[in-house]
Amino acid sequence: MNKSNLILVTLLIFSVLISLTFGSVLLTDLTYMQVFSIIIDIRLPRALMAVLTGAALAMSGAVFQIILKNPMADSFTLGMANGAVLGSSLVVVSVLPIFLAPIASIVFGLATMLLVVAIARKIDVTYRPETLIITGILLGALLSGLLYLLILLFPNETANISRYMFGSLGGANFNQVGILLFVTGVSFIIHLKFSRSLDLLKLGDIRAHALGVKVSLVRPLLLMVASIPPLIAIGYTGIIALVGIIIPQLILYVKPMTFAPLVKRSILLGALYVLFIDTLGRTIIAPIQIPTGVMVMLSAVPFFIFLLYKRNFKRS
Template identity: 35%
Template sequence: MKKKLVLFVGGATLLLLFSITMSLSIGSSMIPITEVWSTLFGGGDEVSRAIILQVRLPRIVLAILVGAALAVAGAGFQGVLRNPLADPYILGVSSGASIGAAFIILFGLQSTLFGKYSIPIVAFITGVLTLFFVIFIAKKSGQMKKETLILAGVIVQAFLGSIISLMVSMSGTVLNEIIFWMMGSLTLKGWEYSQIMAPYLLIGIIIILSQGRALNLFTLGERTALHLGVQVERTKMIVLVTSTLLTASAVSVSGVIGFVGLVVPHLIRLIVGPDYRLILPLSIFGGSIYVLWADTIARMALMPKEIPLGVVTSLLGAPFFAYLLKKGSKGVHL
């Protein structure tokens, strides 16, 4: 298993480095790859340094962090709910974060609460509160069945979605700002957004990776996992809360970006099999690469205009997932 992990991680690392290099090179001002590497190592001319280090690199790093967070969170949800169609938005976290952001934008509080960090911080808080509310609804006699949890998430998400729609209808002059945030974007996001998100991502990944063996046993059923030594309710809570923290941290800085947590872990599963000790770490790389290329397409496809990132991930993810489901799922034990 270790040799297999090293092989796949090595290949994924090379693919990620290639993707970063190409994304740094591609743009309204095309920069040769040799110039890109020269600039990264302290050389390059003044114009190249400004474009690469001040404009493109901060956005690329944030895309990598957001993609990694959403993908590994999706893998966590799929493992604990034993459902390959689960994603980070199934428990209403996305809608919860969106309510916080929409509230701040609607009432013009962007600069009065926490300065430029107002939207990320409030979106994060409301996203996490949403999860605890869903868990509160789903719990009965100290137990939390996956069917009840999913149903509670769907109900809460529908309710919060209607509130968001109400806010949009009331928004008036800030309508476009709210809608653009809900479609997801990394436009004009500097290093400070990566600094906000990085600690949550690091802690979340460490916790999720430690649950790989337990998630493997979950595939056998909760009762079997319990007999094999897994603390089922504790593991569920750890994975659900950590996955929600990762999702909320990503949504708070980028807006709503769909299909990453759904498509990437499923694709990884089709490639490496059902072992979560492989799926979880490889989802980190897969999500990073997926969002990085989606963002590159978003800023290049209709230059000089930019497509919202969430629109690109949905346009790529929906048909791609449908193809995987149709062609690949028959040969995979889900």
């Protein structure tokens, strides 16, 4: 582990401890058992969920930006977030038990991803990035329209649907943490196995193919592998957007690097970022808790505009 990553790991551990200490409830006013219950049952799983969600989103964003050759791409580019929220919302407005909402979110998100890939294949068998992106944007717009129609038909459920639209880490538990940890870990290992292929894809499809990369197989395979962790995170937390875009771009702005070190750095920085933002959101105006997705948008958009300005300024 290089020095920079070691510093990020140290900061991450320290930030988890800080997150366990601060919250809407002052621990000094409670008994030992109450403090133990709040830290172990509420704050620790939430902190771990924040770490894993940030890691999953940043990792997938790094993969998507290489595969789709677009610095604005992340795991939501292909309409998956729209499908995931629609799936959760359908459970909310139906007679189905609410615990099925995360499952519906995952199923609908993956179905959206597969539909985008299937449509793109009909248009272009090589799955060119522009074909996938345009197809994903159009399908995402269609699913958003269905979601708004659902809100109009069931106005009494708007508050419940908005939980998935705004993104919140409240209510996280160790079962969710365990599932997301396993899936994110498997996805990370697979991506590292294909790190050379991902580096070659930066050279263009023709050169990558000439150097032994089966582009028509690798591109959809890695898109699906990169999609599963953020979809599972969405199922538990709702939409927390922009993390997958801004974290890899921030790293590459500071120092260009190949895929393997980029994805490792993205995981650590993404985890640290979401943990910090979530802790800030639930303490800054306590006892009111600002949804994590809202906090990310408030912090990431100005910062990303600044990055775009600096990048264009350097080119001019």
